[in-house]
Amino acid sequence: MRTIKWKLVAMYLGLVFLVMIVSGSFILLRYQNNEMEKARDQLEVYAQMVSEQVVLNYDESSFQSGLIQFARSGSTTGQIQGSILDRTGATLATTVTSRPPYPQYKNSVVIGAMAGTATFSRRQITDDSGTPFLAYGYPVTINEETAYVVYAQMDASSIFDSIAQTRSTIFVSVGIALLITAVMGYVFAKNLTNPIVALTGRAKELARGKLNQSVRVYSHDEIGQLSESFNYMARELSRTVSDITKEKSKLEVILHNMTDGVLSFDLDGQVLQCNSASLAMLGIEKADFTFKEFLEKFGLGIGLYVELLEHPQTRKEDFWVGEKYLTAAFSPYAGEGGLDGVVVVLQDNTEQKKLDDMRKEFVANVSHELRTPLTTVKSYAETLLDGAMEDPEIARDFLGIINNEADRMSFLVRDLLQLSRFDNKQIVLQKREVSLNEFLEETVRQNKIHASNKQQTLLFRSYPGDVVIQADPDRLGQVVNNVLTNAFKYSGEGASITVWLEEEDGYGKIFVKDTGMGIAKEDLDRIFERFYRVDKARSRAMGGTGLGLAIVKEIMEAHQGKITVESQLGVGTTMVLWFPIDGKKKV
Ligand code: ADP
Numbered sequence: 001m002r003t004i005k006w007k008l009v010a011m012y013l014g015l016v017f018l019v020m021i022v023s024g025s026f027i028l029l030r031y032q033n034n035e036m037e038k039a040r041d042q043l044e045v046y047a048q049m050v051s052e053q054v055v056l057n058y059d060e061s062s063f064q065s066g067l068i069q070f071a072r073s074g075s076t077t078g079q080i081q082g083s084i085l086d087r088t089g090a091t092l093a094t095t096v097t098s099r100p101p102y103p104q105y106k107n108s109v110v111i112g113a114m115a116g117t118a119t120f121s122r123r124q125i126t127d128d129s130g131t132p133f134l135a136y137g138y139p140v141t142i143n144e145e146t147a148y149v150v151y152a153q154m155d156a157s158s159i160f161d162s163i164a165q166t167r168s169t170i171f172v173s174v175g176i177a178l179l180i181t182a183v184m185g186y187v188f189a190k191n192l193t194n195p196i197v198a199l200t201g202r203a204k205e206l207a208r209g210k211l212n213q214s215v216r217v218y219s220h221d222e223i224g225q226l227s228e229s230f231n232y233m234a235r236e237l238s239r240t241v242s243d244i245t246k247e248k249s250k251l252e253v254i255l256h257n258m259t260d261g262v263l264s265f266d267l268d269g270q271v272l273q274c275n276s277a278s279l280a281m282l283g284i285e286k287a288d289f290t291f292k293e294f295l296e297k298f299g300l301g302i303g304l305y306v307e308l309l310e311h312p313q314t315r316k317e318d319f320w321v322g323e324k325y326l327t328a329a330f331s332p333y334a335g336e337g338g339l340d341g342v343v344v345v346l347q348d349n350t351e352q353k354k355l356d357d358m359r360k361e362f363v364a365n366v367s368h369e370l371r372t373p374l375t376t377v378k379s380y381a382e383t384l385l386d387g388a389m390e391d392p393e394i395a396r397d398f399l400g401i402i403n404n405e406a407d408r409m410s411f412l413v414r415d416l417l418q419l420s421r422f423d424n425k426q427i428v429l430q431k432r433e434v435s436l437n438e439f440l441e442e443t444v445r446q447n448k449i450h451a452s453n454k455q456q457t458l459l460f461r462s463y464p465g466d467v468v469i470q471a472d473p474d475r476l477g478q479v480v481n482n483v484l485t486n487a488f489k490y491s492g493e494g495a496s497i498t499v500w501l502e503e504e505d506g507y508g509k510i511f512v513k514d515t516g517m518g519i520a521k522e523d524l525d526r527i528f529e530r531f532y533r534v535d536k537a538r539s540r541a542m543g544g545t546g547l548g549l550a551i552v553k554e555i556m557e558a559h560q561g562k563i564t565v566e567s568q569l570g571v572g573t574t575m576v577l578w579f580p581i582d583g584k585k586k587v
Helices: 004-053 062-075 108-114 157-207 222-257 276-282 291-297 303-310 349-384 392-423 435-453 473-489 536-541 549-556
Strands: 080-086 091-094 132-142 145-155 261-266 269-274 316-320 324-335 338-348 432-433 459-463 468-471 495-503 507-514 562-568 572-580
Touching: 004 132, 004 145, 062 080, 062 091, 062 145, 091 473, 108 132, 108 145, 132 157, 157 324, 157 338, 157 435, 222 316, 261 291, 276 324, 276 338, 291 303, 291 432, 303 316, 303 324, 316 435, 324 349, 324 572, 338 349, 349 392, 392 562, 432 435, 432 473, 435 459, 435 473, 435 507, 473 495, 473 507, 473 572, 549 562
Parallel strands: 459 495
Antiparallel strands: 080 091, 080 145, 132 145, 261 269, 261 338, 316 324, 324 338, 432 468, 495 507, 507 572, 562 572
């Protein structure tokens, strides 16, 4: 009953009921009045005639016969019966019965007439038989006094019947009208509310996210216009939502393809967004933590949470996740009602950190490497100045030491310069075809003297058919000499060093094998690092800078080749130099 449809039906019914009842009552009253007036007129005429023709013409004793005569004369309708009453109300003559006892009349009509006023009773008066009457009392004045009353009455059953019939007809028509109104009102209300119901349904669907909604427009009235507006709104909404969705998915694609990790939290600390880069960086599969848990889990300290709340400014924090060194930028973001949450952007700075650390270590290493010879030079120079210069023998020894240290420093600086040129890509290789058999034979020959100095044997096994590579001969010489020098340095007296060649998978491979001290497994990977020496004192004593193999590695890489090592502690070491035959990098 709460729907407009039923409200409309109830309203129609009420309205029709009211109109019908008012108009019905009006008609009924008018009809009733008419009937009454008619009856009154008839009764009045009758009474006046009786008064004139009987009362005033006859004696009181002959009223009865006069009245009968008058009735027979037929000058009025036979429906009316009359009586002549004296001033006390006693019946002197009547047409109701021909002989006494005459009926007694003591009603309001009689009383009114006795008081001198012609009175008509609009209400029905019933006699003993139950017949309804309408009565009229007419005073007959003699000598300005009411001497007699003519009482006229008429059978009003037909009038009252007809009024009752009219009333019931009105009631029936009200009933029928209400029924028709109910049906028609329902149909009308249904027609009126159907588009509204349809609109409501579509609006609900729209709210549920089904955007392709439209309603049929049946008319151009207000509801039609509402439907058109709804269709327009739905179209616009659909377009706007699809634009937003497109933007959102674009942003999501960007977010998920970013190399930086992005995490966002709402004010309650719940994760709103989390891209795959952030999961990978944090080494997790799902971001199932709150902001506080995130801070705790990665050791960022809960104090940061309070700080961000109190001072909502971007803050950066560095932290380790396993091997990764991450930088997190915490940016609180605000909405209309103040702080809304925090966006965390993660950057993997492991490489940067490594480079930074390496740079620091490098500077520390260089300073350290230079400080030792400088201290030596300074102390010997001071001793010389303090008087040792006077003794030519000591002076020569000291100057020799100073010279050696200066050489060491100059080697160091030379190696450093060379590495820096590699780093800055300043080294241009003068590549040409090099026959390795020939080249190695010559190099080995030149190095024999160094081997024999330590009673070591140096042997070259030439390769049948030769291997020709594209290389810069000077750099190639530097590489081979460096590796050979190491073999001499880190092998004891009597050791044997063998050099040979192989061709494999497009590479010309130069092997330098010694039977020296070998390298422990844990050091193998590190010997190509700058300044890395397995035994620092020994290396220094032998004039090594710790940069030899680092330079070799750079030269090999510049040739698109590589250097590998196999070694067993106490047994010996084999260095392998891989040169691509065509000078191009192999995959
Ligand atoms: P250094 O100037 O100290 O020789 P390198 O870069 O040439 O520096 O070599 C790095 C380290 O590798 C050396 O200090 C040494 O401990 C180790 N090494 C290199 N070659 C050999 C080898 N043939 N046998 C044993 N150890 C070696």
